[in-house]
Amino acid sequence: MVESGAVRSFSGSLLFHVFEDVKDTGILLACGCAGAGISVAGGVGLGISKLAGRQPNPFDFSPHRIDRFGAVDPYTSEHQQRCAAARSNKISG
Helix, strand or coil: CEECCEECCCCCCCCCEEEEECCCCCEEEEECCCCCHHHCHHHHHHHHHHHHCCCCCCCCCHHHECCCCCCCCCCCHHHHHHHHHHHHCCCCC
16 A cells, blocks of 8 residues: 555554565565554564574564465455455554
């Protein structure tokens, strides 16, 4: 979703996304903390900083893995409807 020139990423679950492949590619990504993201940003930042430093992450990020939906084509109506429904049903933040 693009609003006012800024990308706002809402997943079909309203959970943030985490991708970590520090060992092979050096890529570490956390995004999608849209809406009430400020309430989780400190914990996400701490976990990401630990991963970046190759230290144990104190949090379980597995429910937030970016591949939790499997292969996704963002242009399909199914995906767009899932994300729109998540955004429409948001009740806080």
